[in-house]
Amino acid sequence: xxxxxxxxxxxxxxxxxxxxxxxxxxxxxxxxxxxxxxxxxxxxxxxxxxxxxxxxxxxxxxxxxxxxxxxxxxxxxxxxxxxxxxxxxxxxxxxxxxxxxxxxxxxxxxxxxxxxxxxxxxxxxxxxxxxxxxxxxxxxxxxxxxxxxxxxxxxxxxxxxxxxxxxxxxxxxxxxxxxxxxxxxxxxxxxxxxxxxxxxxxxxxxxxxxxxxxxxxxxxxxxxxxxxxxxxxxxxxxxxxxxxxxxxxxxxxxxxxxxxxxxxxxxxxxxxxxxxxxxxxxxxxxxxxxxxxxxxxxxxxxxxxxxxx
Amino acid sequence: xxxxxxxxxxxxxxxxxxxxxxxxxxxxxxxxxxxxxxxxxxxxxxxxxxxxxxxxxxxxxxxxxxxxxxxxxxxxxxxxxxxxxxxxxxxxxxxxxxxxxxxxxxxxxxxxxxxxxxxxxxxxxxxxxxxxxxxxxxxxxxxxxxxxxxxxxxxxxxxxxxxxxxxxxxxxxxxxxxxxxxxxxxxxxxxxxxxxxxxxxxxxxxxxxxxxxxxxxxxxxxxxxxxxxxxxxxxxxxxxxxxxxxxxxxxxxxxxxxxxxxxxxxxxxxxxxxxxxxxxxxxxxxxxxxxxxxxxxxxxxxxxxxxxxxx
Numbered sequence: 001x002x003x004x005x006x007x008x009x010x011x012x013x014x015x016x017x018x019x020x021x022x023x024x025x026x027x028x029x030x031x032x033x034x035x036x037x038x039x040x041x042x043x044x045x046x047x048x049x050x051x052x053x054x055x056x057x058x059x060x061x062x063x064x065x066x067x068x069x070x071x072x073x074x075x076x077x078x079x080x081x082x083x084x085x086x087x088x089x090x091x092x093x094x095x096x097x098x099x100x101x102x103x104x105x106x107x108x109x110x111x112x113x114x115x116x117x118x119x120x121x122x123x124x125x126x127x128x129x130x131x132x133x134x135x136x137x138x139x140x141x142x143x144x145x146x147x148x149x150x151x152x153x154x155x156x157x158x159x160x161x162x163x164x165x166x167x168x169x170x171x172x173x174x175x176x177x178x179x180x181x182x183x184x185x186x187x188x189x190x191x192x193x194x195x196x197x198x199x200x201x202x203x204x205x206x207x208x209x210x211x212x213x214x215x216x217x218x219x220x221x222x223x224x225x226x227x228x229x230x231x232x233x234x235x236x237x238x239x240x241x242x243x244x245x246x247x248x249x250x251x252x253x254x255x256x257x258x259x260x261x262x263x264x265x266x267x268x269x270x271x272x273x274x275x276x277x278x279x280x281x282x283x284x285x286x287x288x289x290x291x292x293x294x295x296x297x298x299x300x301x302x303x304x305x306x307x308x309x
Numbered sequence: 310x311x312x313x314x315x316x317x318x319x320x321x322x323x324x325x326x327x328x329x330x331x332x333x334x335x336x337x338x339x340x341x342x343x344x345x346x347x348x349x350x351x352x353x354x355x356x357x358x359x360x361x362x363x364x365x366x367x368x369x370x371x372x373x374x375x376x377x378x379x380x381x382x383x384x385x386x387x388x389x390x391x392x393x394x395x396x397x398x399x400x401x402x403x404x405x406x407x408x409x410x411x412x413x414x415x416x417x418x419x420x421x422x423x424x425x426x427x428x429x430x431x432x433x434x435x436x437x438x439x440x441x442x443x444x445x446x447x448x449x450x451x452x453x454x455x456x457x458x459x460x461x462x463x464x465x466x467x468x469x470x471x472x473x474x475x476x477x478x479x480x481x482x483x484x485x486x487x488x489x490x491x492x493x494x495x496x497x498x499x500x501x502x503x504x505x506x507x508x509x510x511x512x513x514x515x516x517x518x519x520x521x522x523x524x525x526x527x528x529x530x531x532x533x534x535x536x537x538x539x540x541x542x543x544x545x546x547x548x549x550x551x552x553x554x555x556x557x558x559x560x561x562x563x564x565x566x567x568x569x570x571x572x573x574x575x576x577x578x579x580x581x582x583x584x585x586x587x588x589x590x591x592x593x594x595x596x597x598x599x600x601x602x603x604x605x606x607x608x609x610x611x612x613x614x615x616x617x618x619x620x
Contacts, residue, residue, distance in 0.1 A: 021499035026418035037437040043446025117339045128528030130551045134591040135349045143367040282443030
């Protein structure tokens with residue numbers, strides 16, 4: 001035992017000295033990753049202090065004060081509700097629309113039409129949220145196209161300022177996410193569909209199965225593992241309802257429904273300089289994320305799917 | 310009774326009708342997707358070229374009623390746009406070059422099976438994907454490093470991404486080992502092997518990663534708000550557009566947020582409106598992506614598929 005322990009380091013250093021070049025190529029970058037990813041974790045101590053930038057980490061310790069404050073803050077309860085609601089809407093919309101579109105695209109035989117539609121539908125994925133927010137607020141303005149269509153269809157009489165409607169906010173975010181990502185999200189499903197054995201479809205056709213029967217009995221079961229893994233992993237990100245789109249579309253009128261946990265953190269930190277509370281909020285989110293991610297990973301393993309971490 | 314449709318023979322009217330209905334459904338879905346994706350751009354484009362005061366009368370949907378370049382002129386002249394454009398381009402270029410070079414070098418070193426530190430180093434890099442200290446701990450680190458208020462705050466914190474590392478390393482592992490081995494026997498140093506062989510051979514995957522990094526750098530704006538909001542000369546295009554947007558949505562926001570965009574609107578209040586300015590800004594910030602998109606789109610699907618093959 002002891003001889004192995006003695007020998008290993010000696011061999012290790014000897015080997016490493018012959019691999020100096022690889023070490024020089026990787027060590028600085030690994031140190032960089034440590035500095036920019038792991039070192040900031042030390043900043044979590046701010047959550048247990050009355051942090052003042054002037055005093056730095058010599059600020060007084062206050063124990064769990066900010067966590068107690070957080071969980072008794074009515075605003076935080078509201079923020080959690082908004083975050084979870086928007087996440088859930090994004091999750092459900094994201095999956096149903098992407099799977100629906102992928103199933104439709106998969107049935108399009110004309111290659112050029114299919115790839116043209118795909119190319120166009122991926123485009124919004126590459127736009128910034130600033131651009132998307134600009135487009136959304138133009139579309140939803142009182143004289144915008146959305147109001148015009150609703151008026152033409154006789155659904156509403158007078159134009160509605162949609163971004164001023166608090167209860168519409170979650171759904172605006174949900175549909176905006178669909179608009180931006182639906183095409184992009186089909187890629188992974190289409191890739192899964194392309195691995196399905198074509199002879200299954202041929203056999204089904206000979207047996208007299210219609211299109212819908214083939215989709216239900218061959219395509220959907222074929223992409224089920226992909227769907228399961230993606231749903232589980234996305235449940236692990238349930239605290240991430242997005243930040244930019246809410247930040248850009250929020251206003252005084254929809255504030256009660258638009259504030260997500262990230263905006264709460266930014267508001268307390270940047271506007272009020274309460275870095276301790278902001279860090280406590282962010283830390284709460286990170287810890288929940290990690291717990292959910294590990295749980296999701298464990299469930300994924302239990303179900304016999306590939307583990308993702 | 311037999312029917313022919315789409316080069317196929319149908320044995321019954323029922324199956325023919327079902328197939329026809331399905332074709333109609335497909336056509337509707339595809340048209341809807343294409344229309345839904347493209348029309349908002351078109352509408353924004355049309356508004357950006359229409360005279361501002363006229364736009365407020367409504368009815369601008371498919372074609373400008375009164376053509377003008379005034380909206381573009383006003384954002385070009387009165388706001389910080391030319392400089393912001395330079396900053397955004399510089400940011401995208403620096404980020405992409407540094408990201409590709411460093412990530413590929415790391416991926417090459419950590420793809421060498423014999424490297425004794427391969428496993429711990431790889432773990433440190435991969436775990437970084439799941440670790441995030443949060444906004445303010447990161448903020449204080451960058452402040453401590455005196456990066457705030459400089460151009461480098463856009464570049465240095467995001468030089469390595471664990472996801473891109475996986476994508477590139479997966480690709481490098483597919484390059485035949487014998488290629489590197491023969492160079493090594495000749496006594497070529499690892500760094501030279503990386504420069505002469507690994508880097509050029511990885512071109513296909515680097516094109517994909519470059520696209521992702523460049524788009525990410527081009528689209529970022531929040532770090533400007535956090536670190537450089539007091540330095541108009543370092544504003545990025547997206548940040549400028551954000552200011553225009555916020556100003557047009559919420560006229561009474563604090564002066565700091567509105568910044569130069571507010572000035573622009575005040576000076577030209579008689580000829581342009583926030584909506585027109587916003588449309589012109591949106592088109593301005595989107596145009597570069599629209600211009601390169603058709604040429605690059607063949608790469609990213611390849612990249613997505615490489616990325617989905619883990620380990």
